[in-house]
Amino acid sequence: MNVASLLVRAAGCAGDRVAVQHGTTTVATYSQLADRVTRLARGLADELGLHAGDRVALVMTNCPDYVDVLFAIWHAGLVAVPMNAKLHAMEFDFMLDDAGASVCLVTPDKAATVAEAPSVKAGQVRLVEVGSAGYTRLLQAEPLPMVERDQDDMAWLFYTSGTTGKPKGAMLSNRNLLTMTACYALDVDAVTPDDGLLHAAPMSHGSGFYILPHVAATARQVIPESGGFDPAEILALLPRQPNLSFFAAPTMVSRLVSHPGLAEADTGNLKTIVYGGGPRYVADARAAMEALGPKIAQIYGQGESPMCITAMNKAQHADTGHPRHKARLASVGQRQALVDVRVGDPSGRALPPGESGEVMVRGPAVMLGYWRNRDATAKTIRDGWLYTGDVGALDADGYLTLMDRSKDVIISGGTNIYPREVEEVLLTHPGVREVSVVGRPHADWGEEVVAFVVTDPAVSPDMEPTPEALDSLCLASIARFKRPKDYRYLPELPKNNYGKVLKTDLRRLLTDDG
The missing domain is CATH 3.40.50.980 (Rossmann fold)
Incomplete structure (x- = not known):
């Protein structure tokens, strides 16, 4: 299919309905x-x-x-x-x-x-x-x-990355995309023909995936005139666009909630904000509900299982009377209806509630595999289960709480930044002997990139890896948003007995610095 x-x-059943709008223009x-x-x-x-x-x-x-x-x-x-x-x-x-x-x-x-x-x-x-x-x-x-x-033919080649830093193409089939479409309606938010989806986040990623459930319901696609996320523009658009929903990174939700124009804005037409793609804190979820009402839902997915591992809908967010409401707000919800979710030990054996292990998912949402990369596919999909690389724990009611992002991905403004690819660029400087890149919490973007650098003492003074030199190197090789915002110079990187860099120690240094 x-x-x-x-x-x-x-088009056959609702040809006269509005399909695409630019701002308020059809x-x-x-x-x-x-x-x-x-x-x-x-x-x-x-x-x-x-x-x-x-x-x-x-x-x-x-x-x-x-x-x-x-x-x-x-x-x-x-x-x-x-x-x-x-x-x-x-x-x-x-x-x-x-x-x-x-x-x-x-x-x-x-x-x-x-x-x-x-x-x-x-x-x-x-x-x-x-x-x-x-x-x-x-x-x-x-x-x-x-x-x-065929339903198992590839339809979307979604490039993602792991710790190698080289992008891998997740092969998403028609079946994967149709499963995601069904799960949106079943687990995230029901869509009616009178609804609109605002594309404030990039259509190359989550917002683009959600085109499908809204087309299935003959709802509107609304592209803001700016083409991106502008809180003032969204607040001005809401009174003129009924039943409007959008996908957003948690940092985008926080920026909307903290916008000075929100207090006077008419948000009655806001239907749902679906957030995902980064860490969300309980305090932020409560602030969003206090400012906007019971209009937020959450999803957890990966490019390898697009938008489709767990979800927590608006009613679950708003169920403040539940004795475990705070713990549930700290979770990423329950498994979506058409997939199985497990927390497993290194062998893949299911762990009991409360025990932490690797999050695993299987079902018709899971990718076909990685494009032209059998080794990576074999490591990631075993016995039908997708090993996500994320560490979490399930409670007795099936709510999943993520404990850590084991792949050390930095999520800034809802966009993944993979430390290894930044490290590889910095290591091409002759004055850099070692480097390790981590994320530092940032009030607006969620996280920002920080590089810890060990210099080569033998390098000549004119080849020292100054922040300016390293910035130039990055700007010549990778996107600007991946460039480190801070460089810290150390005599050596903290390592364990096996020589592995202890990124937790590096993050602790940032925390200690305030």
């Missing part, structure tokens, strides 16, 4: 959206010569065309490869090459950056700029009937 069938069905009804999608799909297939199963990259900031492009890719039987639009040209290049993408659709603001990728310069990847004459020509093609796909 092709996930694009959700749009085909929506861009397309469902019948208009479906027509654009079928034409763009034909253009991808015929003019660009793409065939079922081919990968198509997207480097696009949030815009109404994102919906067209995603569904056109699926409609033509292709695989969408959405990328974080904030990345560096060399990071785009790695993923373009690894995915084997021959076409990349870009928004105008990202075209120059992607054009610097070596694979694009060499002509291996063709750029199509959204809104250009070439893009418009694709939209003028004759409609293409939807290409049939």
Whole structure:
């Protein structure tokens, strides 16, 4: 079953309903959206010569065309490869090459950056700029009937990373995406045709996944005019957009709650904020409910099981009379209906309630595996279970509390930053002998990057790894937001008897410094 069938069905049963809006301006009804999608799909297939199963990259900031492009890719039987639009040209290049993408659709603001990728310069990847004459020509093609796909065919290649620092492509099938769609309605929040989904978070990640349950319900996709998260813009938009929901990182929720305009704002049209993608604290959840009312829900998932491991809906958040309400607020909720969740020991054996171990999940939401990476797949999926790398504990009622992020991922503003890739860049400086990167709590962004550096005493004074030199090195190789915000210089890194760096000790140094 092709996930694009959700749009085909929506256009057939609710063609006159508003499908996409830019701010408050209607861009397309469902019948208009479906027509654009079928034409763009034909253009991808015929003019660009793409065939079922081919990968198509997207480097696009949030815009109404994102919906067209995603569904056109699926409609033509292709695989969408959405990328974080904030990345560096060399990071785009790695993923373009690894995915084997021959076409990349870009928004105008990202075209120059992607054009610097070596694979694009060499002509291996063709750029199509959204809104250009070439893009418009694709939209003028004759409609293409939807290409049939099996439910286990790949539909979305989602690039994530582990401790190696090199991105891995999680192969997400039609079945995975449809399971996530069903679980949203079952476990997170029921959707009606009168609802709208505001894309304030990147559509390349969680917000984009949630397009699907809202299309399934013939609800509206609302893209803010800024294309991003602006609390003042959201508060101004709410009175003009009924039944509005959006996905947000916990830090985004905190920024909205602390915005000075909230006290005077009319938030009656706010239906639900679904938060996930980073640590959330009990005090923040209570502050959000006090400021907004019982309108927040939580999900816990990974790219390998998209948006779909556990959830805690609005009613559970608001159940203040429950004797374990505070403990439940500290959790990430209960397993979603269509997956199994276990906390296991190193052998995968289920542990009893209260004991901590690795969080494991299985079911139709779990990825097919990692693209062209059998070794990583074999390590991550064993006996049908996805080993998440997160440490947690289940209580007697099935509420999961995460104890630690064992992969040491830093989550800043809802975006994952993987220490190893930053460390590898810093280690290319001749004056750096050792380095270790950790996250430090930040009031606005959740966490910020801090690098602990051990310098090489033999290096000449003109090659010393100053913060300025290390900043320049990072800016030449990785996205700006991954650059360390602070450099700490140590005579040596704390290590255990096996030579492993003790990042807990490094974090303790930051805590001791206040």
